[in-house]
Amino acid sequence: MADLVIALQAILGPKGWLSGADAEPYRRDWLDRYGVAPLGVARPASTAEVAAVVNICREAGVVVIPQGGNTGLCGGAVADQANAVIVSLSRMTAIGEPDLDSGSIIVDAGVVLAALHETLEPHGLMFPMHLGAEGSARIGGLIGTNAGGSQAFRFGMMQDLVLGLEVVLPDGTVWDGLRAVQKDNAGYQLRKLFCGSEGTLGIVTRAVLRLYPTPKQQASALLVMSDFAAAVSFGAFLRGEAGEFLAGLEFFSDVGLTLALKHLPDLAYQLETRGDVYLLVEIASGSTRVPLDEILASTLEWGMEQGLVTDGALATSGAQRAQFWRLREEQPEGQRLEGEQLKHDISVPPGAIARFIEAGAKLCHDILPGVRINPFGHLGDGNIHYNLSPPEGHADFDGKGAAFAEALAALATGMGGSFAAEHGLGRAKIAMADRNRSSTERALMARLKRAFDPQGTMNPGVLVRTP
Amino acid sequence: MADLVIALQAILGPKGWLSGADAEPYRRDWLDRYGVAPLGVARPASTAEVAAVVNICREAGVVVIPQGGNTGLCGGAVADQANAVIVSLSRMTAIGEPDLDSGSIIVDAGVVLAALHETLEPHGLMFPMHLGAEGSARIGGLIGTNAGGSQAFRFGMMQDLVLGLEVVLPDGTVWDGLRAVQKDNAGYQLRKLFCGSEGTLGIVTRAVLRLYPTPKQQASALLVMSDFAAAVSFGAFLRGEAGEFLAGLEFFSDVGLTLALKHLPDLAYQLETRGDVYLLVEIASGSTRVPLDEILASTLEWGMEQGLVTDGALATSGAQRAQFWRLREEQPEGQRLEGEQLKHDISVPPGAIARFIEAGAKLCHDILPGVRINPFGHLGDGNIHYNLSPPEGHADFDGKGAAFAEALAALATGMGGSFAAEHGLGRAKIAMADRNRSSTERALMARLKRAFDPQGTMNPGVLVRTP
Numbered sequence: 001m002a003d004l005v006i007a008l009q010a011i012l013g014p015k016g017w018l019s020g021a022d023a024e025p026y027r028r029d030w031l032d033r034y035g036v037a038p039l040g041v042a043r044p045a046s047t048a049e050v051a052a053v054v055n056i057c058r059e060a061g062v063v064v065i066p067q068g069g070n071t072g073l074c075g076g077a078v079a080d081q082a083n084a085v086i087v088s089l090s091r092m093t094a095i096g097e098p099d100l101d102s103g104s105i106i107v108d109a110g111v112v113l114a115a116l117h118e119t120l121e122p123h124g125l126m127f128p129m130h131l132g133a134e135g136s137a138r139i140g141g142l143i144g145t146n147a148g149g150s151q152a153f154r155f156g157m158m159q160d161l162v163l164g165l166e167v168v169l170p171d172g173t174v175w176d177g178l179r180a181v182q183k184d185n186a187g188y189q190l191r192k193l194f195c196g197s198e199g200t201l202g203i204v205t206r207a208v209l210r211l212y213p214t215p216k217q218q219a220s221a222l223l224v225m226s227d228f229a230a231a232v233s234f235g236a237f238l239r240g241e242a243g244e245f246l247a248g249l250e251f252f253s254d255v256g257l258t259l260a261l262k263h264l265p266d267l268a269y270q271l272e273t274r275g276d277v278y279l280l281v282e283i284a285s286g287s288t289r290v291p292l293d294e295i296l297a298s299t300l301e302w303g304m305e306q307g308l309v310t311d312g313a314l315a316t317s318g319a320q321r322a323q324f325w326r327l328r329e330e331q332p333e334g335q336r337l338e339g340e341q342l343k344h345d346i347s348v349p350p351g352a353i354a355r356f357i358e359a360g361a362k363l364c365h366d367i368l369p370g371v372r373i374n375p376f377g378h379l380g381d382g383n384i385h386y387n388l389s390p391p392e393g394h395a396d397f398d399g400k401g402a403a404f405a406e407a408l409a410a411l412a413t414g415m416g417g418s419f420a421a422e423h424g425l426g427r428a429k430i431a432m433a434d435r436n437r438s439s440t441e442r443a444l445m446a447r448l449k450r451a452f453d454p455q456g457t458m459n460p461g462v463l464v465r466t467p
Numbered sequence: 468m469a470d471l472v473i474a475l476q477a478i479l480g481p482k483g484w485l486s487g488a489d490a491e492p493y494r495r496d497w498l499d500r501y502g503v504a505p506l507g508v509a510r511p512a513s514t515a516e517v518a519a520v521v522n523i524c525r526e527a528g529v530v531v532i533p534q535g536g537n538t539g540l541c542g543g544a545v546a547d548q549a550n551a552v553i554v555s556l557s558r559m560t561a562i563g564e565p566d567l568d569s570g571s572i573i574v575d576a577g578v579v580l581a582a583l584h585e586t587l588e589p590h591g592l593m594f595p596m597h598l599g600a601e602g603s604a605r606i607g608g609l610i611g612t613n614a615g616g617s618q619a620f621r622f623g624m625m626q627d628l629v630l631g632l633e634v635v636l637p638d639g640t641v642w643d644g645l646r647a648v649q650k651d652n653a654g655y656q657l658r659k660l661f662c663g664s665e666g667t668l669g670i671v672t673r674a675v676l677r678l679y680p681t682p683k684q685q686a687s688a689l690l691v692m693s694d695f696a697a698a699v700s701f702g703a704f705l706r707g708e709a710g711e712f713l714a715g716l717e718f719f720s721d722v723g724l725t726l727a728l729k730h731l732p733d734l735a736y737q738l739e740t741r742g743d744v745y746l747l748v749e750i751a752s753g754s755t756r757v758p759l760d761e762i763l764a765s766t767l768e769w770g771m772e773q774g775l776v777t778d779g780a781l782a783t784s785g786a787q788r789a790q791f792w793r794l795r796e797e798q799p800e801g802q803r804l805e806g807e808q809l810k811h812d813i814s815v816p817p818g819a820i821a822r823f824i825e826a827g828a829k830l831c832h833d834i835l836p837g838v839r840i841n842p843f844g845h846l847g848d849g850n851i852h853y854n855l856s857p858p859e860g861h862a863d864f865d866g867k868g869a870a871f872a873e874a875l876a877a878l879a880t881g882m883g884g885s886f887a888a889e890h891g892l893g894r895a896k897i898a899m900a901d902r903n904r905s906s907t908e909r910a911l912m913a914r915l916k917r918a919f920d921p922q923g924t925m926n927p928g929v930l931v932r933t934p
Contacts, residue, residue, distance in 0.1 A: 100818070101816075104816060148650050152649065156627065160627055173907050179884065180883035180884070182849075183849070183885065187887075192660065213706055233568070236567065239680055242754055286707055286708055286709065289757075289765070418651035422652055424653075425654060433654055442654075444642060451917065
């Protein structure tokens with residue numbers, strides 16, 4: 001291994017190779033559940049350097065693990081063995097000039113999402129991908145995990161926003177697929193396949209992304225819903241009345257609101273009444289001629305007449321809008337500060353959300369009476385972050401973690417949904433996928449993996465097991 | 468082969484096996500360029516029958532060729548050898564109940580696109596896929612070719628509209644991927660990979676499709692643009708001002724208008740002046756509170772002030788709107804009636820359309836002076852159907868067909884675009900793909916093909932060559 005490290009250092013230079021204490025920040029995943037110390041962390045400065053690292057490691061039989069901003073929740077970007085090199089693209093952060101007439105931009109895979117947002121702002125363009133980790137998450141990792149976030153129901157997941165890709169393949173060759181068009185049917189949709197492949201088929205080094213014009217106005221409302229069924233009905237109505245404007249359709253529960261208000265003293269809830277479920281609705285338009293406030297108010301009125309909405313307020317200022325959003329965004333933090341928790345990343349058809357919530361609660365309370373259920377997430381695409389806290393006064397889940405996860409995964413699967421909606425499988429959910437998906441599907445994925453990475457040195461043990 | 472036919476007949480019954488003259492309608496492709504008589508045409512009535520046919524053929528080493536509505540333009544759905552069975556899903560045409568709250572529906576792959584549109588209409592939902600062949604094209608074929616059409620720039624291609632799939636794999640097993648959620652990151656995005664795989668990785672038998680609410684109002688305009696650069700600039704402006712409403716942004720040229728008016732006597736052009744380029748703009752909204760006409764008129768005014776738009780009219784009735792659309796839709800028919808033609812399915816970044824048109828004209832006129840260039844298509848995604856007619860008074864292209872195709876493919880490739888934008892490769896463009904895409908990319912596709920179809924019996928010779 002000493003030879004390998006010397007060869008890597010020669011290619012990467014002093015800034016490009018971290019080991020020992022310097023490599024420590026890359027060792028563990030964000031939830032501190034996975035990761036052993038690797039040989040070191042390679043920080044290449046170019047696609048050629050990435051390819052060289054991959055080649056050297058492959059020849060030495062050393063595992064390569066691509067890591068983006070290391071904000072993943074399934075342990076897919078850290079090592080499970082010492083004989084591994086983590087490849088971080090944190091030095092590849094170039095952002096091209098946006099193509100204003102085409103609505104696209106080329107970026108290095110190491111670009112942090114928030115930096116891309118900032119770069120685009122003065123151009124009147126946006127990249128419609130928003131998620132909690134955007135201050136740290138890098139484009140390559142977002143592509144690798146096929147990130148979703150709060151606007152996916154309208155603009156799509158990463159796979160829908162990637163026009164072209166450059167990828168260093170497991171054999172060290174570079175695939176230049178940096179086309180900049182939506183319509184490209186010249187063969188298999190490789191660009192889509194790499195999205196969500198979790199670094200197991202290659203290392204994304206650059207991407208051409210699709211951009212959209214920034215809206216010129218927006219309107220936001222915080223609504224109290226009578227129950228989850230009401231939220232589903234109101235969501236379907238909104239899609240029909242304001243679907244083309246919908247920029248946010250987020251929900252959270254009173255369990256989560258209670259936790260957030262308890263642990264974040266600066267958080268404010270300003271409506272007069274509470275309910276079981278809250279909806280954050282945001283609509284936006286590129287035209288200044290659209291009466292957005294009137295449209296939002298009219299849907300709200302309809303919801304009240306129908307008995308779906310029991311209270312609500314339109315944001316009257318940017319500050320109030322920010323307050324509404326913080327109530328949703330602090331859901332994870334409020335629950336984290338309460339102590340032990342279990343996270344589940346579920347999706348079901350949007351119309352089935354209420355049924356899932358009801359059936360899920362029954363399952364969970366059968367497993368552990370009094371367990372506190374805190375579902376929040378994205379109403380438009382049925383993505384429920386179905387998180388649990390122990391019963392009041394309990395410090396933990398009595399070792400029932402796996403039982404919850406399996407019961408909820410089976411429930412979502414049976415409803416045509418997913419137990420790995422937007423966070424992926426990583427190392428955490430391979431066994432769950434093996435149980436909840438057919439052997440035909442899992443075998444197909446293993447064949448695909450072997451076709452791209454016959455030696456099995458590219459992030460093995462993530463997403464799929466190959467014998 | 469007699470045994471094979473007897474076995475297939477036993478499974479499929481008398482309606483399910485066509486041979487001789489009965490198989491004739493399935494033999495040739497739509498442009499009558501490809502296809503030899505197969506052993507016969509299997510018309511299974513269920514997924515189990517599809518699987519049985521695939522299994523029997525595989526055991527006999529007989530090639531299987533999936534065929535949808537046979538409207539493809541690249542010869543990907545007909546036989547190139549007698550030792551082949553065409554599998555048509557024309558008897559699998561069940562359409563499920565739409566899920567109104569979720570915006571999705573399950574359909575058999577044999578459903579004709581127009582039939583799906585009709586079924587959805589009374590529910591206030593639409594499947595946003597529109598193309599010339601929609602009266603014949605079937606869902607399975609649309610998935611296999613990853614169809615695009617006129618609304619792709621807004622709602623995406625088939626790959627963006629497919630939530631779940633059921634596929635009979637080349638080894639005869641059935642992959643049940645009939646999930647009904649957008650967010651499903653439990654492994655590789657197989658559903659995306661099958662879109663555009665042209666029947667080479669398996670036979671799609673059922674699909675869960677994403678639906679959208681039908682707009683409650685629309686506004687349409689026909690505009691005369693000063694040139695292609697003006698059309699590009701105006702298109703970019705429209706995306707910013709009315710992007711969320713844009714339901715159509717089609718262009719055609721005066722060459723094509725002239726041909727259409729010449730050959731289709733009932734076609735009417737009602738503006739007072741002509742120009743080099745025409746734009747058909749359609750905007751639509753789910754809200755009745757949006758002043759659509761005002762928004763469209765104001766963009767038109769802006770275009771005139773900027774000198775981009777030289778003439779134009781807003782449709783004042785449904786009949787006038789239909790007239791506008793017919794001018795665009797009859798572009799292929801007008802040119803077909805003129806005689807010999809060459810079709811090229813190009814895409815470039817939308818901002819590069821004018822540059823492509825200009826550079827393409829120079830290339831084409833160098834190859835054959837006076838050749839008539841008739842570009843039309845989809846401004847929003849840069850998809851140009853760049854079709855040629857011989858010079859006035861000439862019956863053909865002096866054997867220059869390949870020269871045009873190669874020059875235009877190289878030009879599009881150099882601009883970050885594609886020479887196979889929405890029609891795919893089929894048998895027609897494999898060599899072109901081998902020349903215009905890297906050996907790395909082509910080799911990756913061949914590996915993928917072998918991983919799914921190691922025996923090479925599923926539509927071989929289409930999309931990619933495997934040794």
